[in-house]
Amino acid sequence: MRPFTYERAGTPAEAAAAVARQAGAKFIAGGTNLLDLMKLQIETPPHLVDVNALGLDKIEPTPEGGLRIGALVRNTDLAADERVRRDYAVLSRALLAGASSQLRNKATTAGNLLQRTRCPYFYDTDQPCNKRRPGSGCSAIGGYSRQLAVIGTSPACIANYPGDMAVAMRVLDAAVETVRPDGRARTIPIADFHRLPEGTPQIENALQPGELITSVTLPQPAGGTHVYRKVRDRASYAFALVSVAAIVHADGSGRVALGGVAPKPWRSADAEAELPHGARAVTAKLLAGAQPTSENAFKLALAERTLAAVLAQAKA
Amino acid sequence: MLEQTPGGHLPIRRRELLLASASSAVVASAAVEAAPAAGPAAPAAAVPTAQVTFSVNGQSHTLTLDTRTTLLDALREHLHLTGTKKGCDHGQCGACTVIVDGRRINACLTLAVMHPGAQVTTIEGLGTPEHLHPLQAAFVRHDAYQCGYCTPGQICSAAGMLAEVQQGIPSHVTGDLTARPMLSLDELRERMSGNICRCGAYSNIAEAITEVATGGAA
Numbered sequence: 001m002r003p004f005t006y007e008r009a010g011t012p013a014e015a016a017a018a019v020a021r022q023a024g025a026k027f028i029a030g031g032t033n034l035l036d037l038m039k040l041q042i043e044t045p046p047h048l049v050d051v052n053a054l055g056l057d058k059i060e061p062t063p064e065g066g067l068r069i070g071a072l073v074r075n076t077d078l079a080a081d082e083r084v085r086r087d088y089a090v091l092s093r094a095l096l097a098g099a100s101s102q103l104r105n106k107a108t109t110a111g112n113l114l115q116r117t118r119c120p121y122f123y124d125t126d127q128p129c130n131k132r133r134p135g136s137g138c139s140a141i142g143g144y145s146r147q148l149a150v151i152g153t154s155p156a157c158i159a160n161y162p163g164d165m166a167v168a169m170r171v172l173d174a175a176v177e178t179v180r181p182d183g184r185a186r187t188i189p190i191a192d193f194h195r196l197p198e199g200t201p202q203i204e205n206a207l208q209p210g211e212l213i214t215s216v217t218l219p220q221p222a223g224g225t226h227v228y229r230k231v232r233d234r235a236s237y238a239f240a241l242v243s244v245a246a247i248v249h250a251d252g253s254g255r256v257a258l259g260g261v262a263p264k265p266w267r268s269a270d271a272e273a274e275l276p277h278g279a280r281a282v283t284a285k286l287l288a289g290a291q292p293t294s295e296n297a298f299k300l301a302l303a304e305r306t307l308a309a310v311l312a313q314a315k316a
Numbered sequence: 317m318l319e320q321t322p323g324g325h326l327p328i329r330r331r332e333l334l335l336a337s338a339s340s341a342v343v344a345s346a347a348v349e350a351a352p353a354a355g356p357a358a359p360a361a362a363v364p365t366a367q368v369t370f371s372v373n374g375q376s377h378t379l380t381l382d383t384r385t386t387l388l389d390a391l392r393e394h395l396h397l398t399g400t401k402k403g404c405d406h407g408q409c410g411a412c413t414v415i416v417d418g419r420r421i422n423a424c425l426t427l428a429v430m431h432p433g434a435q436v437t438t439i440e441g442l443g444t445p446e447h448l449h450p451l452q453a454a455f456v457r458h459d460a461y462q463c464g465y466c467t468p469g470q471i472c473s474a475a476g477m478l479a480e481v482q483q484g485i486p487s488h489v490t491g492d493l494t495a496r497p498m499l500s501l502d503e504l505r506e507r508m509s510g511n512i513c514r515c516g517a518y519s520n521i522a523e524a525i526t527e528v529a530t531g532g533a534a
Contacts, residue, residue: 005364006383006429032425035386036406048383050430076419080485085493096488100510101477103407105419106426236488236509 001038008050012214013183018049020181020210027051027212029072030107032099033115042125042132056214059083065220068177071110071213075165076101078109087221090245093228094168100237110213113166113176113193114205117159117263118239120144130156131201141293147239150292150299152262157201158293160260161194167245167259168228170267175217181210187217194264204263224249225314230259231306242302248314252276256307258286261299279308370434372397373441381428388412390428391438399439399468403512410511413469413476414438420476422510439468442475451475454524462515470511474525477507481529499529 009015019025025047028034037043056070059081067088069078078084079095099107121127121139128137140148140158149160174190188206195205207213224247232238243259254275257267271286283304290300369378372395379394388405391397391414400423403411407425414423415437443449448456451471461467481499489506490497497503504522513521 001384003363004383006366006427008432028427028430031427031430032407032422035425035427039405052430076480076485080483085486089493092486092493093488096486096490100407100410101480101487101507102410102413102420102422102473102510103425105476106421236506 001035002041002044002046004038004045005047006050007047008053010053012051012054012056012179012212013181015049015051015054016179016181016183016210016212018047019212022047025049029111030074031111032103032107033111037116040123040125042123051212062217067218069109069216069218071108071215073109075099075104075107075109075112079104088168088172088218088226090171090226090228090247091165091168091218093226094164094230094243094245097228097230097240097243098164109165109216112163113169113213113216115163116204118162119148119159122159131159131197131204134200134202144295145293146295147241147260148293148296149262150296151266151287151290152196152264153291154197154199154201156199157197157263159197159201160262161264162239162260164228164230164240164243164259166190166194167243167257167265169216169218170257170265171245171247171255172218172222174219176213177215177217178207178211178213180208180212185214190216190265191267196263201263222247222255224254227310227313229306229310229313231302242299242306244303244306244310246307246310246314248275248311254314256282256286256310258303261287261290261303275311279304279311283307366429368429368432370428370431370436372436373438379428383427383429385428386424387414387416387426387428387431387436388423391423391436397438397440400472401465401468403466403469408512409466409469410473411466411469413473413511415472415476418479420473420480437472439472442471449475450528451525454527455521458520458524458527459517460520460524461513461517466511466513466515470508470513470521473508473511474521474528477504478525478529480507499526501526504529 009018019027024045026045028048029051034043057072058070059073060068062068075095079092085092119140121129122131127139130138138157148158169190176188176193179185193206227246230240230243232240240260242261246254246256248254252275255272257265259265268286271282274281274285287300364383365380366383367380388402391400400414401411403409405424407422412423413420416434443452451474481497484496486493486497487503487506489502504525
């Protein structure tokens, strides 16, 4: 790990200003992803701003009938919250499908949104990677790509977004609330939060330098049957090959988003409109234009079968 | 009096052996540094430090640390509590599991300076050789280890896990999210998946934990 200076911020605005003040400075909350990357010198921040004392650790009702989840709410506490278990079960299920208990006890809501890809070439500092070293090339294209994205990729990067929580937040139409270094707040719909790689895969989200996530809001409960199904190489404690977050209503309509297949949680309105016609109709639209590699083309069929299983489970 | 082993060697505990080799290594490197031909002495670059006070097993400690020091390294290298083990050092194996403010975490993936005022419990704080924690006694009874390296992490994790079930925290395999979770074997395996045992003592680990969870019925 490279040496760094360290401070604890007292307010969100102070934290944002502190990170904006020094080039390369970063926020640290749970630290479960950032410290891993710092040990490997994939991340080398010269300064860390600890946000754990900001008090953003509450889950509160909103005036609109939804929930406001503080940025520092731990994954365990969010998954275990009674309101989330009752009204937003897809979110509890997604959280519980991720990582281990030890990690969920430490990892935060905001940090989980910001977790970085597990592409093996992003992790291997001896290999070119446009995300880690912009302009150096993509080793995954033509390399070991079994885990990686099949859609939303670019000639610069085929890394996938690894998380589960954000996939559930995508079907729940969550919104990300932030404060910027000048103290102004803004709200970013989850659909616009993560971005596709195009020519700049190192830019993974809509946050500006020093912009701090303060909370995530959920609109009022959507009803329906909530399902999160994750397919992985072992039964626990592994990243998704494919995951499906779904809310299915009695008339067969609903919402669906995929994880593991793209650089961001993958959802589209025209695909969702096909839900009453079954999994094949949905994935044909949702994954139209996919450009898988020979190693990960299996994800297309796997996504369709996983969605079919989800729809069967929702009907049961 | 020390017994002799069949090979005629004096029995020596592994830790004593490690300590002995560590001190000879220190002597050797001190000799090298003293030698004028040993190359230019690199001045130790000043690294940022910070002070933190937290409690470990009920005892308060104030440490001034290189900011990079993980909680795991603070416990092992600064407080000499070597019961907590370093396995992968990347949060994948669970050997470093400790309990901080009532929750089990990976001590390798958190900085010591991030824990002012924290209450840390390590394997040394759960029980003593004279008064074993029920989980420690059950691990002995069920032969729930081979090499023993993952064991402190397994036991701290199991203690944290049983508390989580008590608190009603659900898991990936919990059937009904709105009901109170019960500890089945499937639940136990899922909830302990953050602790790897390369010897593969899992079935005995599960039996030992089950015995404690059910009050000795296993």
